[in-house]
Amino acid sequence: MQMHNPPHPGEILRELCLDPLGLSVTDTAKALGVSRKTLSGILDGKAGISPEMAVRLSIAFDTSAESWLNQQMQYDLWQAEQHRNELKVERLSAA
Secondary structure (H helix, E strand, C coil): CCCCCCHHHHHHHHHHHHHHHHHCCCHHHHCCCCCHHHHHHHHHCCCCCHHHHHEEEEEEEECCHHHHHHHHHHHHHHHCCCHHHHHCCCCCCCC
């Protein structure tokens, strides 16, 4: 079942992981082995969570990589559905 207007996973990351642990973006990026710019893009909702980042997050926060990818997929799908009527697609059927 698709969630109504799910939050970007970066928002979840900030609210459930960084803030409660008092982690800065710089310290978290260093621990994840990524640049501050990379992590900031995710936290700001300007970049998505890749499979590799999902694995990094799962290691760092003892979560599953699948949960991070599922959040990203739900967010992306909801965003795409908002533009369904703008897509130029023909319905196909058997002859």
